Amino acid sequence: MQKPHPPVIIGGAFPWAARLAIRYGDGWIPLTGAAGGSDPLDFVPRFRQMAEEAGRDPRSLPITVAGPPEDPDLLKLYRDLGIARVNFPLPPAQRDKVMLVLDRLARLKRQLDG
Numbered sequence: 001m002q003k004p005h006p007p008v009i010i011g012g013a014f015p016w017a018a019r020l021a022i023r024y025g026d027g028w029i030p031l032t033g034a035a036g037g038s039d040p041l042d043f044v045p046r047f048r049q050m051a052e053e054a055g056r057d058p059r060s061l062p063i064t065v066a067g068p069p070e071d072p073d074l075l076k077l078y079r080d081l082g083i084a085r086v087n088f089p090l091p092p093a094q095r096d097k098v099m100l101v102l103d104r105l106a107r108l109k110r111q112l113d114g
Contacts, residue, residue: 007025007026007027008024008025008026008027009021009025009026009027009028009029009064010024010025010027010028010029011028011029011030011031011066012029012030012031013030013031014030014031014038014043014046014047015043015046015050017030017031018030018043018047018050019050021061022047022050022051022054022056022061023054025061026060026061027061027062027063027064027084028047028061028062028063028064029063029064029065029066030043030047030063030065032065032066032067032068033067033068033069040063040065040078040081040083041077041078041081044063044081044082044083045081047061047063048082062084062085063082063083063084064083064084064085064086064087065078065083065085065086065087066086066087066089067087067088067089068086068088070088070104070105070108072108072111072112075108075112076112079112088101088105090102
C-alpha cells in the first residue's frame with residue numbers, strides 16, 4: 001500500500017456519510033442541494049462537533065461541496081464556514097461551450113478573491 005496513501009474522501013448524506021468520513025476518511029463531500037441533500041450551512045457545524053466528539057481534529061477533514069449555485073454571496077458564506085473547496089460541473093460539450101462555463105467560473109472566482 002502506498003505511503004502516504006492518497007486521501008480517502010467519503011461522499012454522501014448527513015449524518016450517515018459524515019460518520020463514515022469521521023471514522024475512516026480524510027475528508028467529506030456531503031450530498032447537498034438539488035441532489036436531495038440539505039444545506040451545508042445547516043450541518044457543517046454539527047459535522048465539526050461530531051468530529052471533535054470522536055477525537056478527530058475537524059481541520060483534518062476538509063469539506064468539499066459539489067455543484068453549488070454560482071452565487072457569490074452563498075459561496076462567501078461557505079468560505080466563512082470553512083468549506084475547503086467547491087467543485088462545479090462542466091458540460092460534456094464542445095470546447096466553446098465548456099470555455100463559456102470556465103470563463104463564467106473564472107469571473108466568479110475573481111469576485112470571491114476581490
